[in-house]
Amino acid sequence: MSGPALHLAVEIDGDGAHPAAWRRAAHSPDQLLTPRRVAQVAAIAENAGFTLITLDDGVLPPGASPDPVGRIGAVERAAFVAASTSTIGIAPVVPVTYAEPFHVSSQLASLDHISAGRAGWVVAEEERPEAARAWGRPLVADADARARESRDGVEVARALWDSWEDDAVIRSVATSRYLDRERLHYIDFTGDTYAVKGPAIVPRPPQGQLVVLGRPDRVPAAQLDVALVEGRDLASVATAAARTAAPHVFAEVEVALDTPEATAAERLADLEQHAPWTDRGRLRHIGSADQLVALLGDLRRHVDGVRLRPLVLDEDLAVLSRLVLPALSERRLVARPLPGTSLRSTLGLERPANRFAAAALATQEDAR
Amino acid sequence: MTRTDPLDVPRPHARLHFGVFFQGVNHWTIWSAPDSGSQIDPASFRQVAQTAERGLFDAFFLGEGLRLREVDGRIHDLDVAGRPDAITQLAALAAVTRRIGLVSTSNSTFNEPADLARRLSGLDLLSEGRAGWNVVTTDNAWTGANFRRGGYLDHADRYRRAEEFLTVARALWDGWEDGAVADSAGAPAWSAPGAVHQVRHQGPQFDVDLAPTLPRSAQGHPVIFQAGDSGEGRDFAARNADVIFSAHGNDFDDALAFADDIRRRLRAVGRPDDDLRILPGTEIILGATEEEAQEKKHWIRLQQVTPATALGIAGLLWGIDLSDRDADGPLPEEDPVVTENDGSFGARRIADPRAVVAEWRAKAQAYGWSLRETVIALGPQRGHVGTPSGLADKFAHFVRHGAIDGFNVTPYLIPDGLDDIVDLLVPELQERGIYRTEYTGPTLRENLGLRAPLTHRSAPDRRQAG
Numbered sequence: 001m002s003g004p005a006l007h008l009a010v011e012i013d014g015d016g017a018h019p020a021a022w023r024r025a026a027h028s029p030d031q032l033l034t035p036r037r038v039a040q041v042a043a044i045a046e047n048a049g050f051t052l053i054t055l056d057d058g059v060l061p062p063g064a065s066p067d068p069v070g071r072i073g074a075v076e077r078a079a080f081v082a083a084s085t086s087t088i089g090i091a092p093v094v095p096v097t098y099a100e101p102f103h104v105s106s107q108l109a110s111l112d113h114i115s116a117g118r119a120g121w122v123v124a125e126e127e128r129p130e131a132a133r134a135w136g137r138p139l140v141a142d143a144d145a146r147a148r149e150s151r152d153g154v155e156v157a158r159a160l161w162d163s164w165e166d167d168a169v170i171r172s173v174a175t176s177r178y179l180d181r182e183r184l185h186y187i188d189f190t191g192d193t194y195a196v197k198g199p200a201i202v203p204r205p206p207q208g209q210l211v212v213l214g215r216p217d218r219v220p221a222a223q224l225d226v227a228l229v230e231g232r233d234l235a236s237v238a239t240a241a242a243r244t245a246a247p248h249v250f251a252e253v254e255v256a257l258d259t260p261e262a263t264a265a266e267r268l269a270d271l272e273q274h275a276p277w278t279d280r281g282r283l284r285h286i287g288s289a290d291q292l293v294a295l296l297g298d299l300r301r302h303v304d305g306v307r308l309r310p311l312v313l314d315e316d317l318a319v320l321s322r323l324v325l326p327a328l329s330e331r332r333l334v335a336r337p338l339p340g341t342s343l344r345s346t347l348g349l350e351r352p353a354n355r356f357a358a359a360a361l362a363t364q365e366d367a368r
Numbered sequence: 369m370t371r372t373d374p375l376d377v378p379r380p381h382a383r384l385h386f387g388v389f390f391q392g393v394n395h396w397t398i399w400s401a402p403d404s405g406s407q408i409d410p411a412s413f414r415q416v417a418q419t420a421e422r423g424l425f426d427a428f429f430l431g432e433g434l435r436l437r438e439v440d441g442r443i444h445d446l447d448v449a450g451r452p453d454a455i456t457q458l459a460a461l462a463a464v465t466r467r468i469g470l471v472s473t474s475n476s477t478f479n480e481p482a483d484l485a486r487r488l489s490g491l492d493l494l495s496e497g498r499a500g501w502n503v504v505t506t507d508n509a510w511t512g513a514n515f516r517r518g519g520y521l522d523h524a525d526r527y528r529r530a531e532e533f534l535t536v537a538r539a540l541w542d543g544w545e546d547g548a549v550a551d552s553a554g555a556p557a558w559s560a561p562g563a564v565h566q567v568r569h570q571g572p573q574f575d576v577d578l579a580p581t582l583p584r585s586a587q588g589h590p591v592i593f594q595a596g597d598s599g600e601g602r603d604f605a606a607r608n609a610d611v612i613f614s615a616h617g618n619d620f621d622d623a624l625a626f627a628d629d630i631r632r633r634l635r636a637v638g639r640p641d642d643d644l645r646i647l648p649g650t651e652i653i654l655g656a657t658e659e660e661a662q663e664k665k666h667w668i669r670l671q672q673v674t675p676a677t678a679l680g681i682a683g684l685l686w687g688i689d690l691s692d693r694d695a696d697g698p699l700p701e702e703d704p705v706v707t708e709n710d711g712s713f714g715a716r717r718i719a720d721p722r723a724v725v726a727e728w729r730a731k732a733q734a735y736g737w738s739l740r741e742t743v744i745a746l747g748p749q750r751g752h753v754g755t756p757s758g759l760a761d762k763f764a765h766f767v768r769h770g771a772i773d774g775f776n777v778t779p780y781l782i783p784d785g786l787d788d789i790v791d792l793l794v795p796e797l798q799e800r801g802i803y804r805t806e807y808t809g810p811t812l813r814e815n816l817g818l819r820a821p822l823t824h825r826s827a828p829d830r831r832q833a834g
Contacts, residue, residue, distance in 0.1 A: 022558055029558050030549040033583060035462065035494045059482055061581050066557030069564055070549065071581050076459040076490035083410070083463035099483065102434070102514040103453070110452035114410045114460040134482045134578030169407075169450060173400045176676035179445040184436065197513035199443070201433035203408050203450040 005335040006296060007305030007347060008049075008325070009091075009250060012041045013056035013074075016316065017254055017309040019067040020274035024267065026314035033070050035080060041313055042081040045088060048321030049329060049336035051346055052089035053081070054122050054213075054307065059098070059134045067275060075107045082115035087336075089343035091120030091213060096153025097146055098126055098135040102196055105157035112205035117342030119205070121157070122228070123150055123214035147218050152191040154212060154223045159187040161209050163199035165357045185356040207344045208351045213250070221245035225349055228252055228307060230282045234295075237283055238302040247349060248304040254284040255292060256311035257319040264288075268311060277311070289323035296324075297333060305347075377768040384767045384802045385774030385816060386794075387427040387471070387647055388420045388786055392451040393437065396651065396750070398671040398780050399448050405783045407448050410460060415783035417461045420468055423790030424804050426815045427469035427500060428461065429593075429776065430454035434478055434511045439684065446677050455487045462495035469812030471500030471593060477526055478506060478515045481536035482578055488590045489541060489582040497586035497811035502593035502613070505530050525573075527604050532573045534592070534608055538823050539567045541589050543580035587811035589821035606633035609644060610818050613776055617648025618749055623771035645773040645816050651751030652777055654788050658754060665753045668780055669744045678740035681747065685721055685728075695740040699725075699732050750778075760796035767802055 015021035015032065022029055031037050045053050056062070057074030074092030082090055090111070094104055112119035125146045126132075132139040140146050165183035172178075187198035212219075216227040227246035231237035241249040254277075256264040264286045268277065285292050299306055310316030328334040337346045344351055390413065391397045398404055405412050417428045432454050437444040454472040461470055470491060474484055492499035505526035512518045521529065548563035569576045594601065594609035605612045616626035631641035653668060655661025673681070675695035683690040687705035704721035732742045752759050766772050779785025797803035808815045819825070 023553050025553060028551050028553060029555065030551050033493055033549070035496060038494065039463065059486070059578065059581075061579050065559055065561065065564075068558045069579065069581065070544075070559070070583065072490040072493055073487050075456055076487060076494060079456045079459035080463045080494045083414075083460035100478070100480075100515055103479070103483075106453040107456045110456040113408055113452055114457065116410070130578065134576065135480055136482070136574050136576045137480075164450065171399055176400075176674040177445045178399055178448055179443065179450075181443040181445045184443050194516040194518065195513070196515075197435070199436055201436060201450065202452055 004304070004348065006300045006303075006328070006333055007051040007248075007250070008296075008328075008334055009052035009054055009089075009305060009307040010045050010050050010317070010320070011054045011056060011307060011309045012045060012313060013054075013093075014062055014068055014071065015314070016312040018268075018271045018275070018277050018311050019063050020271045021312040022068055023271065023274060024312045024315060029068070032068065033072055038072070038077050038080055039084045041317070042085050042088070042090075044317055044321060046085045048317070049325050049334065050088060051305070051334075051337055052091055052120060052343065054091045054120075055093060057093045058095055058124070058126055059131050060126070060128060075111065078111055078119070079114050082111060082118065087118075087339050087341070089118045089120055089211070089337065089346065090115055091122050091211065093122040093124045095124040095126045096157075097140050097149045098131060098137045099153070101153040101156035102160065104153065105160040105200060106202050108157065108210050109161055109200065109202040109205045112207055112210050113202070116340075117206035117344070119207070120211035120213055120226075120343055123154055123212060123219050125150055125218060148192060150214070150219050151223065152189075152193070154214075154219055155191075156187070156189050156196050158209060158212070158223065159189055159355075160196075160198055160200040161205055162355045163187050164202075164204040165354050166204050166208070169203060183357070204354065207342050208354065211343050211347065211349065216240075216244045216246060225344075226250050226305070226347070229303070230280070232281055232283060234283070234298055234302070237299065241302045248347060249302075250305040250307050251299055251303045252282045252309065253295075253299075253306050254282050254309045254311070255316060255320075256284075256286045257292065257316050257324075258288045259315050259319055264311075267315065271311070282309075289319055289327070292324055293327045296328060297331075300333060378770050379768050382767045382770070382773070382802065383804060383817075384763055384772075384797055385645060385647060386420070386423065386425040386789075387429055387469075387774070387776040388416060388425055389429045389431070389649060389776050389778045390416055390782070391448070391778055392431045393433060393447060393449050395447045395672050395677050396778060396780060397448045397782060398668065400671060400674070401781060403784060404781055407782060408450055408452065410457075412783040413452075413457055413461060414464055416779070416786060417465050417468060419783075419786045419790055421465050423786065423794045424807060425468055426774070427471050427812060428458075428465075429471045429502065430457060430473060432473040432475060432504065434475060434506070435514055439680065440689070444680075446674070446680055455491055458499070459491050459494055462491065462498070465495075467498070467807040467810065467815070469498045469500050469591065469815065470495050471502055471591070471812075473502040473504055475504050475506055476530040476533040477521055478511060478517070479533075481533050481540065481574060482576055484533075485537035485540040486581060488537070489580075489585070492585035492587070492590050493582060495585075497813070499585070499587075500591040500593055500611070500812055502595060503530055503534065503609070504595060527600055529573045530604065531608065532571050535571075536567070536569050536574050536576055538589065538821070539569060540578075540580040541584060541821075542823055543567050544583040546584065548583060585811070587813035588824055591812050591816065591818065602630060602633055605644065606630065606637050606639065608822070610813070611645040611647055611816065614646060614648045615748075617650045617766075617772055617775055618751065620766060620769075620771055623648065623766060624769065627771050640819075643819060645818070647774045647776045648772055649750075649778055650775045651780060652759065652775070652789055652793065653751060653753040653780075654756055654759070654792055655753075656755065658758065661753045661755060672780065673740060673744045673747070675740055678743040681743050682739055685724060687721060693739070696738045699729055699739050699742060756792040756796045759793060760800055760802075763797065764800045764802045
């Protein structure tokens with residue numbers, strides 16, 4: 001087969017996409033919030049050949065009792081995982097509805113340094129009013145206002161990543177200057193609700209800009225590297241993908257796979273006794289590995305990648321790594337990230353020029 | 369320094385604790401030396417942390433920056449700058465270290481408790497009980513320009529906010545009962561009913577209402593560090609902290625006076641007077657002989673205080689741009705310009721420039737010093753210089769007399785700056801019985817010999833370390 005490879009991402013928060021996934025996990029519940037568990041899942045995903053893992057997050061508990069109510073922060077997990085993996089991309093989910101964009105920008109830039117250029121950011125929103133009470137901030141009530149916070153937060157983070165030019169650290173022994181202050185820039189962002197001065201405290205990330213993923217209806221396409229689109233069937237995914245102006249489009253796909261012990265339908269039925277798997281309007285595959293391979297082959301005609309949300313990580317990730325990724329790899333439908341490669345390079349995205357350096361260059365040219 | 373009889377001292381069995389402070393900013397880190405490595409490469413952080421762990425240090429510290437330093441409205445370009453977010457970097461180090469504590473400097477003014485307490489809990493769980501929080505405060509609008517809240521917090525309010533911040537953070541850390549999470553997938557619920565408590569806090573600074581999302585780690589709470597030296601800061605530490613950083617570790621009498629003051633303040637708030645560990649920041653310069661160590665110190669000072677740095681420091685003192693002067697010439701003849709605000713941010717502020725300049729002039733004249741020599745000689749006298757054996761004796765004296773509990777070492781070189789301390793000084797300390805030969809336990813709290821977190825003291829508690 002020809003054509004570019006499909007990029008596969010996998011969401012690895014908690015025990016899986018189903019709220020009751022913990023009941024089928026291979027470990028006891030009190031092992032979920034441990035470093036060993038965090039490292040183990042990432043290692044499995046890396047060995048399987050995924051391009052990217054994402055880690056869901058938010059200030060509120062991930063679910064309500066009787067299901068898991070605990071979760072370690074995604075940036076902390078991502079940094080921990082970055083130090084224990086070597087090739088896979090790592091993208092924490094970070095909402096900026098209430099968070100400080102300056103901190104978020106620093107955290108994500110640091111993650112890119114720590115991972116040697118393997119970091120991404122899934123932009124999300126804190127939708128529930130309880131999140132405002134948790135943060136102790138005024139409620140950002142409606143969808144438009146939340147979209148504004150997302151837009152401004154991404155704008156600030158991206159501007160701060162450029163606020164150090166790549167070569168701002170000059171270490172000039174002759175002049176005693178560690179920095180060239182001409183290559184550092186105030187961003188002077190002023191939005192509707194706040195202003196940020198800059199520059200960043202973290203030098204420009206290795207990738208220049210992290211790979212930013214988000215929903216195209218929430219974040220302007222110009223701010224996204226990867227649009228995450230949803231649709232219940234192939235046709236609606238294709239329509240959503242075609243409408244998106246972002247450089248890359250990934251489809252959200254929920255999967256429950258047949259295992260040697262039980263069919264996907266049986267596994268799902270078992271969990272549905274405890275809680276429903278809420279329909280979020282996403283493509284959902286419940287069935288065999290072969291069928292999933294075929295579905296991904298079809299999706300490849302419409303999107304650049306797929307983010308898989310496995311029903312139960314301990315069960316589905318095993319099938320994905322034993323059957324699905326090898327089959328796709330054999331047909332050259334997916335490519336395994338190579339050691340020493342940035343997430344941007346793996347995705348075929350260019351390393352962006354620095355906006356301030358570009359502006360300085362343009363000014364120089366004008367002056368000629 | 370003569371050796372004292374180990375038993376004829378107030379604390380014959382005291383142990384010295386070491387932390388390492390990866391400085392991040394300022395001119396004490398020599399970036400111009402050929403063997404000075406990257407200040408941002410994760411390998412630098414890993415090497416320093418792993419070397420410290422090899423040397424059985426208690427903790428690895430990171431500072432925090434919330435705005436790049438400026439002098440007179442221009443970004444300061446002479447010193448090291450540019451560093452990672454502390455908790456993010458430490459979470460990565462949790463994966464590549466096993467016993468050393470990981471301490472983040474995090475500001476209570478420009479963070480929110482729900483967010484920061486959660487991030488610290490995450491670090492504490494990922495490191496299995498090795499997290500610490502160095503609580504710092506800011507009151508200036510200059511830093512606020514990078515944050516949603518913007519603006520200014522009254523000076524007096526910064527510690528009030530810090531204290532209320534800690535109250536909320538501790539409530540969040542205590543929000544889960546121990547053993548809240550089921551140990552079997554067959555349990556009726558993931559967490560025991562009622563074992564996770566909603567935290568509702570309404571106070572002058574914070575109005576927070578949430579269900580915390582994390583259990584406590586093996587050490588109960590992240591260890592609390594405090595670094596302010598004012599009376600207010602010391603009182604804050606006495607009420608809240610487990611460890612205090614100080615600038616009083618150079619001179620024995622000064623260190624002892626500080627320690628006695630802290631012990632007095634601890635008793636005043638009803639805490640045992642050995643409840644806080646006192647770890648002054650210090651630089652340690654070693655040589656095979658006294659003479660060699662002094663020569664090395666001289667070389668280090670010249671690298672740290674370059675002509676441009678000397679002029680920059682003097683410029684701050686005089687309130688005049690001196691960058692075009694000759695650092696190796698005499699002191700400027702002008703009187704210092706005294707203004708309300710010295711125009712520098714994140715750099716040091718000088719309370720009474722006229723008096724300092726008068727002292728500089730007198731000393732420079734008496735000893736025939738150039739401006740640069742004056743800056744070096746009269747700048748902060750940091751650290752300890754000597755042979756491993758000589759310094760081990762000196763430190764034994766300090767710690768056994770209760771002047772300090774250890775040092776927070778600031779290496780002048782990254783990433784190799786700890787090597788000789790670990791390889792040469794630590795064995796001497798061990799020989800004198802004032803330094804551990806293995807880690808006390810898996811958690812930072814245990815290694816520092818601390819009691820249970822302050823909010824856990826009343827109940828009989830298995831975490832009580834004694």
